[in-house]
Structure formats: C-alpha cells, structure tokens
Amino acid sequence: xxxxxxxxxxxxxxxxxxxxxxxxxxxxxxxxxxxxxxxxxxxxxxxxxxxxxxxxxxxxxxxxxxxxxxxxxxxxxxxxxxxxxxxxxxxxxxxxxxxxxxxxxxxxxxxxxxxxxxxxxxxxxxxxxxxxxxxxxxxxxxxxxxxxxxxxxxxxxxxxxxxxxxxxxxxxxxxxxxxxxxxxxxxxxxxxxxxxxxxxxxxxxxxxxxxxxxxxxxxxxxxxxxxxxxxxxxxxxxxxxxxxxxxxxxxxxxxxxxxxxxxxxxxxxxxxxxxxxxxxxxxxxxxxxxxxxxxxxxxxxxxxxxxxxxxxxxxxxxxxxxxxxxxxxxxxxxxxxxxxxxxxxxxxxxxxxxxxxxxxxxxxxxxxxxxxxxxxx
Amino acid sequence: xxxxxxxxxxxxxxxxxxxxxxxxxxxxxxxxxxxxxxxxxxxxxxxxxxxxxxxxxxxxxxxxxxxxxxxxxxxxxxxxxxxxxxxxxxxxxxxxxxxxxxxxxxxxxxxxxxxxxxxxxxxxxxxxxxxxxxxxxxxxxxxxxxxxxxxxxxxxxxxxxxxxxxxxxxxxxxxxxxxxxxxxxxxxxxxxxxxxxxxxxxxxxxxxxxxxxxxxxxxxxxxxxxxxxxxxxxxxxxxxxxxxxxxxxxxxxxxxxxxx
Numbered sequence: 001x002x003x004x005x006x007x008x009x010x011x012x013x014x015x016x017x018x019x020x021x022x023x024x025x026x027x028x029x030x031x032x033x034x035x036x037x038x039x040x041x042x043x044x045x046x047x048x049x050x051x052x053x054x055x056x057x058x059x060x061x062x063x064x065x066x067x068x069x070x071x072x073x074x075x076x077x078x079x080x081x082x083x084x085x086x087x088x089x090x091x092x093x094x095x096x097x098x099x100x101x102x103x104x105x106x107x108x109x110x111x112x113x114x115x116x117x118x119x120x121x122x123x124x125x126x127x128x129x130x131x132x133x134x135x136x137x138x139x140x141x142x143x144x145x146x147x148x149x150x151x152x153x154x155x156x157x158x159x160x161x162x163x164x165x166x167x168x169x170x171x172x173x174x175x176x177x178x179x180x181x182x183x184x185x186x187x188x189x190x191x192x193x194x195x196x197x198x199x200x201x202x203x204x205x206x207x208x209x210x211x212x213x214x215x216x217x218x219x220x221x222x223x224x225x226x227x228x229x230x231x232x233x234x235x236x237x238x239x240x241x242x243x244x245x246x247x248x249x250x251x252x253x254x255x256x257x258x259x260x261x262x263x264x265x266x267x268x269x270x271x272x273x274x275x276x277x278x279x280x281x282x283x284x285x286x287x288x289x290x291x292x293x294x295x296x297x298x299x300x301x302x303x304x305x306x307x308x309x310x311x312x313x314x315x316x317x318x319x320x321x322x323x324x325x326x327x328x329x330x331x332x333x334x335x336x337x338x339x340x341x342x343x344x345x346x347x348x349x350x351x352x353x354x355x356x357x358x359x360x361x362x363x364x365x366x367x368x369x370x371x372x373x374x375x376x377x
Numbered sequence: 378x379x380x381x382x383x384x385x386x387x388x389x390x391x392x393x394x395x396x397x398x399x400x401x402x403x404x405x406x407x408x409x410x411x412x413x414x415x416x417x418x419x420x421x422x423x424x425x426x427x428x429x430x431x432x433x434x435x436x437x438x439x440x441x442x443x444x445x446x447x448x449x450x451x452x453x454x455x456x457x458x459x460x461x462x463x464x465x466x467x468x469x470x471x472x473x474x475x476x477x478x479x480x481x482x483x484x485x486x487x488x489x490x491x492x493x494x495x496x497x498x499x500x501x502x503x504x505x506x507x508x509x510x511x512x513x514x515x516x517x518x519x520x521x522x523x524x525x526x527x528x529x530x531x532x533x534x535x536x537x538x539x540x541x542x543x544x545x546x547x548x549x550x551x552x553x554x555x556x557x558x559x560x561x562x563x564x565x566x567x568x569x570x571x572x573x574x575x576x577x578x579x580x581x582x583x584x585x586x587x588x589x590x591x592x593x594x595x596x597x598x599x600x601x602x603x604x605x606x607x608x609x610x611x612x613x614x615x616x617x618x619x620x621x622x623x624x625x626x627x628x629x630x631x632x633x634x635x636x637x
Contacts, residue, residue, distance in 0.1 A: 025489065025538045032495045059538040059570055064502050065495075092569030099505040341519020342473035 002056060003027060006034045014047035017069075020054035023062025035065045039072045048073055053084035063089070063096040130334075137260075137334045138326075144254065144261045160262040167228040168270030174227070175220055175274045176281045182219055183211060183282030187289035200294060204304035207286040212313040216279035218365055221324040224271055225357040229332035232263055233353035236336025237346045245337070255337075264329035271325035272318055279317060312377055320368050324361050331357040382441070383408050383541050383573040384429060389438035391421070391428050398424050400597035401438070411567055411574040413584050415619060416594035422577045423467065425594065426545055429575075430464055431455075443541060460488050463534030467545040469526035471518035477504065477529050478514045484536040503532040506566075508558060523550040527559070535566065544576035548583055556580060560587045593619070 004021035017038065023031060042048060050066065052058075066082070073080035085093060148155035190203035236259060239245050245255045283305070290296040296304075335353035339346050384406040391399040398421040406412040416422045427433045429440055431447050440447060445458050463484075471480050481500040485491060491499075504514060507528040518526065527550065534542055547563065548556035560580075564587045567574050578584060584591055585605060592602040593616045601611040608620045 028489060028491055028495065032492055060502065060506075060535075061495075061499060061538060064499060068498065089569065091565055095506060095565060095569065096502060099502045342517060344474035 004031055004034070004055075004062070006038055008038065008042065011049060014049065015042055016049050016051060017042075018051045018054065019066070020056075022057040023055055023065070024057050024059045025061040028061045028065075031062060031065045035069050039069060042073075048080040050080060050082050051084055052082055052086070052089075055086065055089070058086075058089045058092065060092065060096060063093050066093070067096050067099075133334050133338065134330060137256075137330050137337075140256045141261060141264055141330065141333075144256045147257065148261065154257065156258060156262045159258075160265050163263050163266035164270055166231075167224070167266050168273060171224070171227060171270070171274060172277060175223060175278050178223060179211075179216060179219055179278035180281040180285040182215060183207065183285030184289045186210060186215070186282075187286035188293055191289070191294040200296070201304060203290065203294065204286075204296075204301060205308035207290075208283065208305050208309040209313055211279050211282040211286065212309055212317045214317070214365070216282055217275045217317045217320050217324065218361070220275045220278045221271065221321070221328065221361045222358050224267070224274070224325070225328045225332075225361060226354055228267060228270075229328045229357045230350050230354050232329070232332035233336040233339075233350045234346065236260075236333060237339030237349055240337060240339045241341060241346065260329075260333045263333065264326065267325040267329040268322045271328075272321040275317060275321040279314075316368075316372050316377055320365065323368075324364060327360045327364055328357040331360060381407050383443060384412075384575060385439075385441040386429065387439045389425075389428065389440060390436040391424055391433060392436055397597060399428070402594070402597070402599055404592050404599050404602055406573060406575055408573055409567070409571050410589040411563070411576065411587050413588035413591045414575070414577045414594060415579070415584065415591060416577075417615060417619075420594045421597060422594055423545060426543055426575070426577055430462070430543060460537060461539055462541040462543065463537065463539040464543045465527075465530050465534045465545060465547055467549070469518070469530040471521075471526060471529055471533070473518050476515050476517055477509070477521070480518065480529060481532045481536050484533065488537060500532075500536070503535055504529065507532045507535075507562060508555075524552070524555050527551060531559070531562075538570060539572070540570075541573045541575065544574060544578075546577055546579065548578065548580045553582075556582065557586075563587055 002021040004019070004023050004027050007018045007020075009016050009018065021027070050069070052066075055062070070080045070082070082093070187203060187207050190206050191200060194200055194203050194206075236245070239259070245259075248255050248258055287298055287301045287305075290301045291298055332353045335349040335356070339349045382405045384404075386405065387403050389399055389402040390397065402425065414422050414425065424433060428435050429442065435448075443458055443461055445454055447455060447458065450458065471477075472483065475483065478497070478500050481503055482496050485496045485499065489496075501511075501514065505511075509525060509528050509532070513521070513525060518529070521529065527547065531544075531547065534544075542563075544563070548559050551559060560583045563574060563576075566572050567587075574587075576583075576588070578588075588605075590603055591605060591608055593600050593608065593611070593613070595613060595615040600613040601608055601616050605620070608616055611617070611620075
C-alpha cells in the first residue's frame with residue numbers, strides 16, 4: 001500500500017490540495033500529522049479544493065481526517081470542497097460527513113482543590129450509609145428468623161445444611177491445621193522467653209488462657225471471614241449482576257429468606273463448633289511443643305492445664321463465637337447485595353466484605369473484653 | 378483463487394465429550410459478501426462461530442481465515458489476523474469496567490499508535506455511525522439498554538475498520554425499527570469498505586435484506602447453502618419448516634412484491 005500524501009498547490013480558484021495514496025487506518029498516524037500541518041499552514045481566507053482522484057484506498061479513518069480538514073476550514077470561515085472522490089467511497093464519506101459535529105462532552109471532573117474535601121465528605125456520608133445498610137440487613141435477618149420461627153415450614157432446611165457443609169465441615173481441616181500451628185508457636189515462644197526467669201511452668205497458663213479466651217475464636221473468625229464471607233459476597237454479588245435476585249423477588253420470594261438466612265444460620269452454627277475444634281487443636285499443639293521443646297511430659301501439661309484454666313475461660317471464648325459469625329455473615333451479605341453491574345464492583349465489594357468483617361470481628365472482640373472484665377469473667 | 382475466500386472451512390468436526398456438535402462442516406465465505414447462518418436453537422451456530430475465531434478447539438478439519446490457517450499460524454500471524462477482524466458477541470461482551478468510549482478505543486489503544494485526539498474523534502464517529510447519542514458516550518456498560526449494548530459492541534467490532542466481521546445474532550433483542558437500521562448500517566459499511574460479514578441470525582428480515590448467501594445448519598451439518606431461492610428449493614425438513622413457515626411465507630411474498 002502506498003503511503004498517503006497531501007500536497008498543496010495554488011489553483012485557479014484558491015488552494016488545491018492533492019490527496020494520494022492509501023488513506024487508511026494503517027497510516028492514520030501519518031495522516032493525522034498531514035492534516036494538522038495542512039490546517040495550520042493553509043491561509044484561512046482562501047477557498048480550498050481537495051482533489052481525491054489519486055486516493056487508492058479510503059476507510060473511516062481516512063474519511064474522518066478529510067472531514068476534519070473540511071470542518072476546520074468551515075469553522076474558520078473558509079470554504080472547502082471535495083473533488084473527484086471515487087464513487088465507491090462516496091457512501092462512506094457521506095456516512096462520516098453526517099456524524100455529529102459537537103465534540104463529546106468530557107467526563108465529569110471535580111475541581112482539584114475541593115477534590116479532597118469532597119472525597120472526605122463523600123466517604124463520611126458513605127460510612128453512615130453503610131452503617132445503615134448493615135443495620136437494615138441485621139433487621140431483615142431478624143425478621144426473617146422470626147418468620148421462620150413462627151412458620152417453621154417456610155424455613156429452608158436443605159440449603160442451610162448445604163451451606164453448613166461448605167462453611168463448617170469442609171473448613172475443618174484447614175482450621176485445625178492453622179490453630180494447631182498457632183498453639184505450637186505460642187508455646188514455643190512462651191518457653192523461649194519464660195525460661196530466662198525460670199517461669200517455665202506458667203507457659204501452660206498462658207497457652208491455656210490465651211487460646212481459650214482469645215486466639216482460638218479470633219483466628220477461626222478471621223479465617224472464616226476470608227474463606228466463607230468472601231464466598232458469600234461473591235455468590236450474592238454475581239446473582240445480583242445476573243438479575244437472579246430480582247427474579248426471586250418477582251416470584252414473591254424474599255431473597256433474605258431464601259439466600260441470606262440459610263447462609264447466616266450456617267455460619268452461626270459452624271463458627272462455635274470450629275472454635276471448639278480449633279481451640280482443642282491449639283492446646284494439642286501447645287502440649288506437643290511443651291513435650292518436645294520444653295521437656296514437660298504430657299501428664300504434667302494436662303495437670304497444669306487443669307489448674308490454670310477454668311470453665312469460665314472456655315465460656316468466654318465460646319460465647320463470642322456466634323456473635324462474630326453473625327457480624328461476618330451480615331457484612332458479607334450486605335456487601336454482596338451492594339454489587340453493581342460491573343466485574344470491578346464485584347471485586348471491590350468482596351474486598352470490602354473481608355476487610356470490614358475482620359475489622360468488626362476485632363472491634364467486637366475488644367468490646368467483649370471490656371464487657372467480660374466488668375462482670376469479672 | 379484462494380484469495381477470494383475469506384473464510385474457508387473444510388470437514389470441521391467439533392465435539393464436547395461424547396457429543397459431536399459439528400460433523401464435517403464445509404463451507405466458504407467469499408470476499409465482500411454477507412453470509413448469514415441460520416439454524417435451530419442448539420444446532421451449533423455459535424459453536425461454529427467460536428471455533429472459527431479460535432475460542433473452541435476443533436477435533437479435525439481445517440479452518441482458513443483471510444488466507445491463513447489459524448492453527449498453524451505463529452502468534453504474530455494470529456495477532457495480525459485478529460487485527461483484521463471484528464467480533465460482535467451475542468451479549469455484547471463489553472468490558473464492564475470501561476466507559477462506552479473507552480470500550481471502542483480499546484482495540485485502537487491495543488493495536489494502533491494514534492494521538493488521543495484522533496482516537497477520541499474516531500470512537501465518537503463510530504458510535505455516531507451506530508446511532509448512539511453523545512450523552513451516552515461516558516456511560517458504563519451496566520447503564521445501557523440491550524439495544525445500546527449491541528450498538529456499542531458493533532462500534533467496538535468496527536473500531537479498526539476490519540475486513541471481516543463476525544456477528545453473533547446482531548439484531549436479536551432490538552426493536553424492528555432499530556433492527557432494520559442495524560441491517561442497513563451493516564449493509565452500508567459492507568458496501569463502502571468492501572467488508573465481508575459472517576453473521577448468525579434468526580431474523581428472516583435481515584436474511585432477506587442484507588445477506589447475499591445463506592447457510593443452514595441442522596443435524597451438525599450444513600444442509601444447504603446459497604441464495605434464499607436455493608433455500609426455498611431445499612427439501613431438508615428443517616429448512617423447509619424455517620423458510621416455508623407461516624412467518625417466513627408472509628415475509629417472502631411481501632418481499633417478492635416490493636422487489637422489481
């Protein structure tokens with residue numbers, strides 16, 4: 001294909017521009033330069049004739065650039081017209097000629113000085129909106145639970161079992177592994193540092209109380225937020241994107257009853273069980289390290305554990321578990337329903353779901369710590 | 378002349394597991410024509426299109442597009458061919474995180490080295506050609522109606538002025554007036570750019586008004602290929618019921634009256 005050219009020469013009536021070569025997308029960059037130079041160098045007051053005889057190929061790019069030249073002339077009070085346009089390109093040129101003349105409105109931009117202030121304000125408003133959405137979801141779930149209690153036949157038992165299998169049973173191996181390792185690490189660190197001042201025996205107190213009161217439930221809840229909360233958000237989000245939730249609504253079914261309540265109940269059942277299993281695995285790991293690294297026989301470890309921990313410590317950990325599950329479930333489902341049409345928004349809401357639920361789990365843990373301290377538990 | 382055939386499919390077999398969807402499909406599409414494929418739901422039309430553009434692996438047979446066998450082509454050759462075709466997917470397949478204008482500019486950014494101003498103007502011109510209002514240029518795909526999505530997808534398929542365009546049910550989901558405009562637009566572009574169009578359609582009106590040749594897919598094979606008249610003469614039961622059905626007969630007789 002021949003390179004395109006545009007040569008200006010004085011003609012009988014104003015300036016004649018002779019176009020030649022292939023005016024196609026492959027040469028669009030050159031053509032853009034040619035047209036711009038021509039627009040700049042041609043005197044605005046003289047009429048211009050563009051001779052298209054020697055143009056060997058023309059596509060929408062070439063046609064548009066010619067049209068851009070013509071429009072630039074017309075805007076500057078000059079005149080321009082085309083001559084010798086091959087017939088086969090006439091329809092194409094007319095198509096391009098008929099396109100809208102106004103430029104596309106630029107995407108809305110906020111003023112840069114006020115930008116940060118505006119963003120801060122928007123974020124604050126959004127925070128309250130999100131808090132409202134969380135409260136609304138909690139209310140909807142409680143209402144749905146009320147309906148399920150007054151009319152047990154309406155409760156979706158099979159999906160609940162399905163979700164319980166996914167978030168509970170299938171999570172057991174990974175939860176056991178993680179909490180076991182955490183138990184090992186706490187015990188090892190305890191022995192390493194306590195040994196310096198001969199407090200080996202108190203490692204068991206530390207492991208026991210820490211695991212049962214805090215670490216067991218916290219680790220399991222955080223894992224749950226990452227493993228199951230994110231899955232809930234992604235599932236509900238893609239259902240929202242594909243209008244499945246709207247379809248459910250039009251069939252007279254409340255998505256909270258059908259999709260959300262079974263998921264949250266499954267979490268609330270699964271998290272205490274996993275917390276119990278996780279705490280046991282952590283204590284087991286601690287005992288193993290005490291035996292192998294601390295030189296404490298299993299019999300003594302169990303004996304010390306019996307003295308150090310009371311049922312209260314165990315209860316404190318277990319009482320927190322269902323509340324954390326509720327927070328994770330509510331956040332995951334709220335974010336899931338907040339997904340808009342785009343793939344990007346699905347990713348954003350899933351991230352937000354995990355970050356928020358972990359944050360809220362830790363805040364809740366702090367509140368519980370204050371509460372239990374004030375009732376001497 | 379091999380150059381005349383833009384798409385040349387020989388003995389193509391495609392299957393999923395034990396199921397054979399396309400059984401020795403053979404046809405060709407010539408330069409500058411509009412080739413329409415019809416077939417019942419689930420007859421494998423979309424599978425055929427996706428196999429030609431390389432999204433589904435074939436079991437046997439050869440596919441030649443724009444004179445190049447895609448299975449033996451080097452990645453550079455493939456990229457070269459992909460730059461010369463445009464695909465309109467059935468659901469539009471717009472990138473949901475980009476605006477309408479950015480969607481149309483995407484192929485330009487990927488394949489061409491152009492000033493931003495020209496890309497803006499070209500994207501706006503293409504969108505204008507497919508009949509999208511300026512106010513919609515900065516919208517996100519999720520804010521568009523079904524018909525607008527189709528238009529934007531067509532604008533994106535045409536972004537690089539391709540020689541060959543694949544259209545998967547271009548007029549489905551459009552109202553009859555828009556569908557007619559869409560057909561006319563495809564015809565205009567096809568005539569002015571020497572575009573070759575391979576389309577899958579259910580729309581009898583588009584088959585009659587813009588398709589030069591029609592292929593019918595049934596039982597995993599091309600049971601008929603040629604003009605509408607050839608289709609009417611074909612005695613395959615599916616082709617008969619499609620082109621001799623009540624809706625078709627009414628349209629065709631109307632068509633026969635208006636045509637000189």
